[in-house]
Amino acid sequence: MRVLFCTDGSNISYHAIQNFAEWAKDFTVDIICAIDWSYIPDTVVVEDSDFVAYCKNSAESILEYSEKFLSELGLNIGDKIKMCGTAVDCILETLNSREYDYVVLGSHGKKGIQKWLGSVSQEIASISPVSAYVSKEKNYRQRILFAVDSSDICPQVVKSTLDMFNLKDKEIYLATVFEIPDYLFLEGNVDSSWILDIEKKQLNSANFLLNKFESIFKDYDLTLKNKVILQGNPSSELIKYLAKESIDLIVCGIRERKNIAKFLLSSVSKRVLESTKSDVLIVRQDNQ
Numbered sequence: 001m002r003v004l005f006c007t008d009g010s011n012i013s014y015h016a017i018q019n020f021a022e023w024a025k026d027f028t029v030d031i032i033c034a035i036d037w038s039y040i041p042d043t044v045v046v047e048d049s050d051f052v053a054y055c056k057n058s059a060e061s062i063l064e065y066s067e068k069f070l071s072e073l074g075l076n077i078g079d080k081i082k083m084c085g086t087a088v089d090c091i092l093e094t095l096n097s098r099e100y101d102y103v104v105l106g107s108h109g110k111k112g113i114q115k116w117l118g119s120v121s122q123e124i125a126s127i128s129p130v131s132a133y134v135s136k137e138k139n140y141r142q143r144i145l146f147a148v149d150s151s152d153i154c155p156q157v158v159k160s161t162l163d164m165f166n167l168k169d170k171e172i173y174l175a176t177v178f179e180i181p182d183y184l185f186l187e188g189n190v191d192s193s194w195i196l197d198i199e200k201k202q203l204n205s206a207n208f209l210l211n212k213f214e215s216i217f218k219d220y221d222l223t224l225k226n227k228v229i230l231q232g233n234p235s236s237e238l239i240k241y242l243a244k245e246s247i248d249l250i251v252c253g254i255r256e257r258k259n260i261a262k263f264l265l266s267s268v269s270k271r272v273l274e275s276t277k278s279d280v281l282i283v284r285q286d287n288q
Helices: 011-023 048-073 087-096 114-127 153-165 191-218 235-244 266-274
Strands: 001-004 028-035 074-082 102-106 133-137 143-147 173-180 224-231 251-255 279-283
Touching: 001 011, 001 087, 011 048, 011 102, 011 133, 011 279, 028 048, 028 087, 028 279, 048 224, 048 235, 074 087, 087 114, 102 224, 114 133, 114 266, 143 235, 153 191, 153 251, 153 279, 173 191, 173 235, 224 235, 235 266, 266 279
Parallel strands: 001 028, 001 102, 028 074, 102 133, 143 173, 143 251, 173 224, 251 279
Antiparallel strands: 133 279
């Protein structure tokens, strides 16, 4: 397995790869640092030799420190990549020109050469050709939540994660969410027992879905810590559950759609990525 680790020298970027290393099986890490000059005022001459030298030296220092940090974690280090240009373009160019299984990013950056990481993590998660692991803070790397639904890609998302990650000693949570329809417009027109019957059928379907996915984990000799049915707005309920159970990592699936870039993430994945403190793994599955 090969991973692209994106760093701007910020602590959160190192927390991201540290967190990822506690989940993933054996892998090789390539390190990329982008020299992003897009933030510089027009009055500054980028070609100024002193400034160029400063930026390149900063990037070299970040790459050297990153190599040392990853070595101390016992990780297998591949290439160190230094590029000039906007961070998104540099990362995407690298992802598209090489074979990777995951891209790993932190979700907050700093100023100057370090400014880009937080601003691009969501965009990369959305348009990356490979699965993306996004982290906001160092955590215990112990509790993982699989958010599942009835979509055709969801079983592949779960199985591909179980193939790549080592979850033998982890606490595994399984959740599905069904929205409660607004029946106010029907009040006085239908028997309330009909509404209760619809909700009962939704609950039965959710239980059937969870049992179906639980069998996948049993095939991998893994036991669930808990499986839960949430009712309400999917993103809101997942965000609340993540906080309540102190979940370290949530796994979400995303379908590849050609010719769509900016709006590739579903509204649920997007809101979870924006609002939770948990790490988020966006697993990409090709259209069948």
